Amino acid sequence: VLLSIICSPPQNYPLYIRSIPTENELKFHYTVHTSLDVVDEKISAMGKALVDQRELYLGLLYPTEDYKVYGYVTNSKVKFVMVVDSSNTALRDNEIRSMFRKLHNSYTDIMCNPFYNPGDRIHSRAFDNMVNSMMMQVC
Amino acid sequence: MEGLTLSEAEQRYYCDLFSYCDTESTKKVASNGRVLELFRAAQLPNDVVMQIMELCGATRLGYFGRSQFYIALKLVAVAQSGLPLRVESLNTVKDLPLPRFVVSKNEQESRHTALYSSDADNPASYSGVIPPPPGRIQVKKGSVSHDAVQQRTSTDQQAVWYQDLDHNTLRATLRIPCLASLSLEFSFRRLSSGLRCEIQEKESTSPVVSPQQSPPTSPHTWRKHNRHPSGGNNERPLAGPGPFWAPFSEAQPGSSTSSDPIWSGHSPPPHQENWVSFADTPPTSALLAMHPASVQDQTTVRTVASATTTNEIRRQSSSYDDPWKITDEQRQYYVNQFKTIQPDLNGFIPGSAAKEFFTKSKLPILELSHIWELSDFDKDGALTLDEFCAAFHLVVARKNGYDLPEKLPESLMPKLIDLEDSTVIPLISEVGEQTGEVGYSSSPAEAPPSKSPSMPSLNQTWPELNQSSEQWETFSERSSSSQTLTQFDSNIAPADPDTAIVHPVPIRMTPSKIHMQEMELKRTGSDHANPTSPLLVKPPDLPEENKMSSSVKFTSGNTVTDGYSSSDSYASDPEQIGSTVTRQRSHSGTSPDNAAPPPPPPRPHPSHSRSSSLDMNRSFSVTPGQQQAGVVAYPPAVPPRPQPSQGAGPHVHRPVDAEGLIAHTSTSPQQIPEQPNFADFSQFEAFAVSGVNKEEEDEIETHSEVLQVEKPSDSASSHRGAKADGRVEDKAPANVPTSAGKGTTPLAPPPKPVRRRLKSEDELRPEAEEHTQKTGVIAAVLASQPSIPRSVGKDKKAIQASIRRNKETNTVLARLNSELQQQLKDVLEERISLEVQLEQLRPFSHL
Numbered sequence: 001v002l003l004s005i006i007c008s009p010p011q012n013y014p015l016y017i018r019s020i021p022t023e024n025e026l027k028f029h030y031t032v033h034t035s036l037d038v039v040d041e042k043i044s045a046m047g048k049a050l051v052d053q054r055e056l057y058l059g060l061l062y063p064t065e066d067y068k069v070y071g072y073v074t075n076s077k078v079k080f081v082m083v084v085d086s087s088n089t090a091l092r093d094n095e096i097r098s099m100f101r102k103l104h105n106s107y108t109d110i111m112c113n114p115f116y117n118p119g120d121r122i123h124s125r126a127f128d129n130m131v132n133s134m135m136m137q138v139c
Numbered sequence: 140m141e142g143l144t145l146s147e148a149e150q151r152y153y154c155d156l157f158s159y160c161d162t163e164s165t166k167k168v169a170s171n172g173r174v175l176e177l178f179r180a181a182q183l184p185n186d187v188v189m190q191i192m193e194l195c196g197a198t199r200l201g202y203f204g205r206s207q208f209y210i211a212l213k214l215v216a217v218a219q220s221g222l223p224l225r226v227e228s229l230n231t232v233k234d235l236p237l238p239r240f241v242v243s244k245n246e247q248e249s250r251h252t253a254l255y256s257s258d259a260d261n262p263a264s265y266s267g268v269i270p271p272p273p274g275r276i277q278v279k280k281g282s283v284s285h286d287a288v289q290q291r292t293s294t295d296q297q298a299v300w301y302q303d304l305d306h307n308t309l310r311a312t313l314r315i316p317c318l319a320s321l322s323l324e325f326s327f328r329r330l331s332s333g334l335r336c337e338i339q340e341k342e343s344t345s346p347v348v349s350p351q352q353s354p355p356t357s358p359h360t361w362r363k364h365n366r367h368p369s370g371g372n373n374e375r376p377l378a379g380p381g382p383f384w385a386p387f388s389e390a391q392p393g394s395s396t397s398s399d400p401i402w403s404g405h406s407p408p409p410h411q412e413n414w415v416s417f418a419d420t421p422p423t424s425a426l427l428a429m430h431p432a433s434v435q436d437q438t439t440v441r442t443v444a445s446a447t448t449t450n451e452i453r454r455q456s457s458s459y460d461d462p463w464k465i466t467d468e469q470r471q472y473y474v475n476q477f478k479t480i481q482p483d484l485n486g487f488i489p490g491s492a493a494k495e496f497f498t499k500s501k502l503p504i505l506e507l508s509h510i511w512e513l514s515d516f517d518k519d520g521a522l523t524l525d526e527f528c529a530a531f532h533l534v535v536a537r538k539n540g541y542d543l544p545e546k547l548p549e550s551l552m553p554k555l556i557d558l559e560d561s562t563v564i565p566l567i568s569e570v571g572e573q574t575g576e577v578g579y580s581s582s583p584a585e586a587p588p589s590k591s592p593s594m595p596s597l598n599q600t601w602p603e604l605n606q607s608s609e610q611w612e613t614f615s616e617r618s619s620s621s622q623t624l625t626q627f628d629s630n631i632a633p634a635d636p637d638t639a640i641v642h643p644v645p646i647r648m649t650p651s652k653i654h655m656q657e658m659e660l661k662r663t664g665s666d667h668a669n670p671t672s673p674l675l676v677k678p679p680d681l682p683e684e685n686k687m688s689s690s691v692k693f694t695s696g697n698t699v700t701d702g703y704s705s706s707d708s709y710a711s712d713p714e715q716i717g718s719t720v721t722r723q724r725s726h727s728g729t730s731p732d733n734a735a736p737p738p739p740p741p742r743p744h745p746s747h748s749r750s751s752s753l754d755m756n757r758s759f760s761v762t763p764g765q766q767q768a769g770v771v772a773y774p775p776a777v778p779p780r781p782q783p784s785q786g787a788g789p790h791v792h793r794p795v796d797a798e799g800l801i802a803h804t805s806t807s808p809q810q811i812p813e814q815p816n817f818a819d820f821s822q823f824e825a826f827a828v829s830g831v832n833k834e835e836e837d838e839i840e841t842h843s844e845v846l847q848v849e850k851p852s853d854s855a856s857s858h859r860g861a862k863a864d865g866r867v868e869d870k871a872p873a874n875v876p877t878s879a880g881k882g883t884t885p886l887a888p889p890p891k892p893v894r895r896r897l898k899s900e901d902e903l904r905p906e907a908e909e910h911t912q913k914t915g916v917i918a919a920v921l922a923s924q925p926s927i928p929r930s931v932g933k934d935k936k937a938i939q940a941s942i943r944r945n946k947e948t949n950t951v952l953a954r955l956n957s958e959l960q961q962q963l964k965d966v967l968e969e970r971i972s973l974e975v976q977l978e979q980l981r982p983f984s985h986l
Contacts, residue, residue, distance in 0.1 A: 075974055076981060108977055112520035114490030115497075115508035118983060123505055125545060126512050 015078075016122040018131050020138075031069060032081045039071045039079050072100040078107065084138070099134055106130045149216075153209045160208065174208070181215045191215060463548035465532050473528040487521035493530070500534050506543060510534060513547045520980060525552075 014032075019025050072080040080103050082096065106127045110116050113124070160174045178188045195210035217223075465473070474484065480496060481488045488496075497507050514530035515522065522530060529551035537543055 075977060104973075108980060109512075109518050112490070112515065112518055112980060113508055113511045114494035114520065115504055115511050123508070124512055125509060 015120070016127070016131075018128070018135070019083075020135050028083050031067075031083055035069045035071065035081055036079065039073065039081070042071070043073055043077070070096050070100070072104070074104060074107070080104070080107075095138075099138075102130060102134060149213070153212045156212060157205055157208050174211075178211070178215065181219060183215060183218050187218050191218065463532070463536070463544075464550045465528060469532065469535075470528055473531045474524065476531065477524055477527050484524050487519075487523055488527055490520040490522075493522050493527070497530065497534055500538060502534060502537055506537055507534075509543055510537065513543070514551070516547070516552065 017029070019028055067083055067085045070082045070084065072082075074080075080100055082099065084096075106124075110122055110124050110127055111118070116122075116124075156177065160177060178191070181188070183191075191211050191214040194214055195207040476496075477484065477488065480492050493511075494507075497510070498504075500507075502510075510530055510533045514526050514533060516526055516529075517523075529547065532551055533543060
């Protein structure tokens with residue numbers, strides 16, 4: 001079970017949401033939303049030091065809900081948030097990092113597209129494909 | 140009227156028309172509706188129409204009977220041919236071309252509505268082009284055509300009336316092979332007035348993939364359905380533009396795209412590139428492509444200039460196989476356009492300029508975005524000439540109603556395009572799938588693909604490959620990062636023979652690692668490994684405590700843990716195994732005892748104390764000494780406790796062999812421990828079956844030999860001697876002579892038990908008593924590690940062993956750490972470079 005969302009800086013509204021279909025999708029949405037605050041907090045905590053690109057944010061682990069939330073922030077303050085089911089113990093830190101890296105790469109590809117206006121929702125098929133494949137691996 | 144003789148073609152044609160007009164199936168077509176439309180479609184002046192009607196007698200009858208209808212049609216033909224309308228001409232005119240009716244395509248609804256409303260003022264510039272044979276013309280039945288006619292006329296567009304001869308008879312005469320044909324149509328359109336050619340519509344042969352649905356295509360779709368009840372095919376109407384009659388005959392293969400049957404009937408926008416109506420064309424022109432309807436509605440469209448004709452030509456010439464292939468003319472056109480933006484053909488068109496340019500095509504931004512994704516091969520935000528051509532081509536295709544492929548077609552891939560090569564390269568379409576990326580699903584049979592058989596291969600695209608490879612890279616990189624670590628440790632371990640197969644104390648307890656280490660163990664212990672099996676066997680007998688992790692090693696074949704521990708202990712345990720406690724790596728699994736007390740590296744046991752002990756042992760039996768030596772040689776071998784002593788013996792030997800080969804050092808320690816074992820063994824041996832002993836003896840012999848060899852110093856020998864002065868010596872000699880002799884039987888067992896003893900001292904043998912005795916002896920022996928007072932030896936040895944072990948572990952960890960550091964550095968560098976790149980690419984800053 002995985003959900004990835006990308007949010008843009010100013011208002012932090014989601015540019016892209018995708019999840020493996022499960023019933024509680026809305027719950028994931030909510031979780032991601034709440035996690036944005038934590039992400040922001042971490043960013044601000046960084047202070048002068050440039051935001052660490054590879055921030056791996058393992059938090060918001062609700063014992064009850066039993067899932068992990070990972071965050072990743074780019075230099076342009078675009079946040080990627082991923083929610084993973086804790087039962088998926090096979091998912092290691094490195095894998096999460098690589099997934100974020102891939103997401104970031106695809107995101108930059110989208111940015112390169114002159115027809116894409118930053119702040120728009122992402123409709124790129126290539127991006128969708130990449131995300132789908134990534135999620136397939138996880139689940 | 141007069142008799143009417145019709146040719147067969149005419150007969151057929153007229154019949155169809157009649158059927159078409161005979162909406163009520165009354166065999167009588169009233170002078171209304173469709174008939175009128177039909178006549179209007181004939182694009183004849185009204186008065187002529189009236190005249191015809193009168194001539195055929197409809198006015199008299201008030202309706203068109205079949206005969207009247209036929210006559211009327213014939214008269215239409217006559218009129219269209221420019222001949223005066225005469226009744227006589229009906230039969231006199233020979234070779235009269237079939238009447239042509241041009242129907243403009245329009246929104247169906249509009250058509251319907253317009254049917255009755257619009258003025259049938261067909262601008263007649265109907266150029267009778269090639270009178271297509273009946274086959275060619277496909278009159279579109281249904282009101283569409285009529286409607287279209289109505290509207291078209293009003294819009295100054297000419298529509299081609301497709302006669303749908305019959306749902307059954309599909310004329311796939313003309314097909315647009317691909318975009319090339321599209322051009323024809325456009326050019327046709329261009330021919331605004333006068334160039335009407337019948338558009339042939341091909342029956343969509345190929346099952347259209349998916350009707351393209353752009354709003355303007357609705358009429359087409361409608362039409363499509365109408366015409367092809369079989370379902371959606373894309374007909375690609377390609378009306379040949381005036382000059383391009385040729386195409387008509389070409390009957391281009393059905394690159395019929397879905398939905399847009401481009402009915403050539405579009406009123407030819409003037410000489411513009413219909414299909415490239417960029418910029419100037421009004422928004423509607425966006426559709427230029429094949430929507431005659433749209434075209435008409437907008438009429439504008441074809442604003443683009445010039446190249447239309449060339450394009451058309453281009454299109455015609457394109458191969459049928461590859462809808463995505465860019466013809467020469469097209470490419471030339473693209474290049475010209477490229478030059479307008481970027482004079483340097485080798486240069487790039489920046490994203491913004493390209494955006495403006497393609498926006499003029501009036502395609503939806505989403506589609507343009509997708510086109511960009513497809514065509515920007517290197518993802519650099521700029522278009523090279525090849526990329527630009529690909530993008531342009533895709534835009535044109537889209538405008539013409541082709542669906543955009545999921546992946547860049549082969550022929551459009553930059554640097555892979557072989558314009559001359561029309562053969563589709565069955566590329567790697569599979570390759571894409573190799574990546575296993577879902578995303579790379581073979582490109583959907585988009586309309587184009589569906590058309591030509593070769594299309595499927597188009598799906599594969601290099602970018603896909605690249606991406607997939609990219610994926611692969613990431614994969615590997617990911618995996619490597621995680622796996623290398625594990626590998627690491629295991630690799631480190633065996634590197635140091637001196638340390639005797641040191642496996643870092645489980646740094647990573649991940650199973651894989653352990654496994655790897657185990658494997659390492661196996662490897663290293665392979666030498667010893669020979670005896671491992673026997674050793675393994677033994678283990679069960681051995682006491683649980685395996686101090687001799689090394690013994691585990693011998694049994695490396697065994698469980699991972701065993702191997703692990705054994706190696707570890709082995710390595711770290713050069714000394715006295717006596718520190719059984721410390722050593723005990725619970726091999727647990729297999730041979731609890733088997734770790735033949737991996738005695739610390741060959742520590743020559745110079746101590747005579749051993750010998751003394753040996754003496755003591757010797758007292759028990761000669762063999763033990765021998766065995767001890769042998770055993771020493773194979774520290775790791777877990778001498779399966781001689782089940783009754785014999786078993787132990789042989790086992791001992793074997794492991795000893797193995798071990799001895801590798802770890803000399805270990806042997807020595809073994810010897811030490813063995814000494815006591817010897818004692819034990821000897822005892823056991825005594826009871827052991829001679830037969831077993833024999834083997835053992837041999838082994839022992841070899842062992843001893845090995846030992847001697849291994850023990851570079853004659854410490855071994857001395858050791859042996861020392862160890863069991865008499866014993867060893869006895870053993871050796873005993874072994875030698877007794878290679879066949881049973882007498883030495885006791886030798887065999889002893890070593891093992893000795894070892895075991897070291898490890899676990901007491902638990903071993905069931906023969907407790909002897910054990911006890913032995914233990915005492917063993918303890919003594921153990922303690923007697925080289926010149927270590929026995930009493931304290933054990934502890935010291937244990938400590939030393941543990942120290943050694945820890946040191947080894949430290950080194951391994953240090954190595955690992957350095958590797959990780961290196962990796963981290965690399966990753967950071969990569970990250971920095973990416974950040975820099977991102978900075979460069981980022982046109983804006985949200986920060």
